[in-house]
Structure formats: structure tokens, C-alpha cells
Amino acid sequence: MTSSERINRLKLVMTSISNSPKSIRDISVDTGIPIASVYRIIKKLGIDGFIVKCGTIDEFGVRTNMFKSKTLHLSALNRY
Numbered sequence: 001m002t003s004s005e006r007i008n009r010l011k012l013v014m015t016s017i018s019n020s021p022k023s024i025r026d027i028s029v030d031t032g033i034p035i036a037s038v039y040r041i042i043k044k045l046g047i048d049g050f051i052v053k054c055g056t057i058d059e060f061g062v063r064t065n066m067f068k069s070k071t072l073h074l075s076a077l078n079r080y
Helices: 003-017 024-031 035-045 075-079
Strands: 050-057 063-069
Touching (some): 003 024, 003 035, 024 035
């Protein structure tokens, strides 16, 4: 994957959560990015860009984290 593809994925994730908190699954559906990739993007931005708002575990043992957007620092783009 090229760096421009990575930046495009990052932009898609940021756009998806800009209006309201969403689960990783919802972000994946909105953007068409696999859940594992969305999770990695969120983890990489975790300290500067996003905070965990809440989480749930469904009857199948799948954990869903909700994220609330915060100010995204430009340095986060360089890490991704």
C-alpha cells in the first residue's frame, strides 16, 4: 500500500467520525475499509486524535468500541 493510499484511508476514517461517534464496525461499513485496518488507524491516532467513549461486548463476544472525535494533530498524519 502506498503512502497516498494510507492517507486516503485516514481521511475516510476521519470524515466518517467527524459528525458523531461510531463503532469500528460502523466506520468500516461507511468507508469500505476492513475492520482490522480501521482498528489499526484508530490505535495509531489514539493518543492525539481520538478518545474511547464507551464499549460493549455482544452475545458473540465481539467487542465494539465507540470513539468520540477530538482535535486531530497534523503529526498524526506522519505516523500513519
